[in-house]
Amino acid sequence: MKKFLLLIFLAGLFAPVAVKAQFESFKDSVVQLYGVVMTADSLRGLPAVTVKVRNQNRGTFTNEQGVFSIVVMKGDVIDFTYVGFKPKEVKIPANIEGNSFSIIQLMVVDTVYLPATIIKARPRREQFEREFVNADVPDDKIEIARQNTKTAQSRILMQSLPRDGSENSRYVQRQSSQQQFYSGQYRPQNIFNPVAWNEFIQAWKRGDFKNKN
Template structure:
């Protein structure tokens, strides 16, 4: 019985392979044609024709002619620089050969204007190089901040530290208790106060920032 089954399997194997080969042969399609511009019907060379989803493709020749073997249901993508991409689907009910005239539309893109200037002379380059303002680096900014006038300006804008605030409070409290029960003297008649006022005026302590 086993030999009989094996005998029938061996006899039916060629027919099964033949049927599978016929189905594969029926699904293979050769697509050939020419690619042209839609406005002037001129041949477009070097157009890329790629089967989507598979590593398969070809290019059109100088006359825009191409040929490729695909399967029914595949999608062909036509791409070229300066033209809008086109997607073509091979129908399931198509024959084994398809002749195609594929038209492609120009993809116009407007680029910003480019101004081409002459090369500067040596004198112009040296003048522009010398007059170019180079931004200050960290070292130069630190050097400018250490300037005496800059430190005075920064000190007026910064709040007092805890030590300075405590020292000022204690000094004011001591002066208040020192003249407790009597009127404090007026510094308008103090020459030392006038000297400090004049020095502060010369330094610009009362100048508005």
């Protein structure tokens, strides 16, 4: 029991020392970063420049004169971004002495080439009506579906497209059933079938046997 109480006493005695040492180490790594952001060509202060600590949700903006101030840690990377200028980055040295660091950050103009825009005069009423009437309006999905459901288009698709799995299965079953039905006897010839002759004549009139090429 005495040893247990001694351990508690020693822990309470050395705990403030450890906390104080940790606080001193954290305090030594904190840096007050301040400076000014200017244009590289005219040395003009840039307002509203974004000053952000990388990989952290902390940052600030420059004021109207381009001046900023932010608390960072030694070794942090600071990103400077502004519309129309190339982004810049500054790494805070990990071995600087003291708890303050000042910089003058110069921003270079980023040249952006936009595509050419051709401005034309507004067309007259006659020109607008002529262009509107002669405009080639593409078919919508309803019209495309309507054209695909036409009888002639359906026949062309049936002749050109291969059978799917269900059609092949029905075809094989139908052939097998016919073989079983006419097993041991001669199959009837469709040349004497009036229904087959009627379908042949109707197809001939429709032009199904014409060369489509």
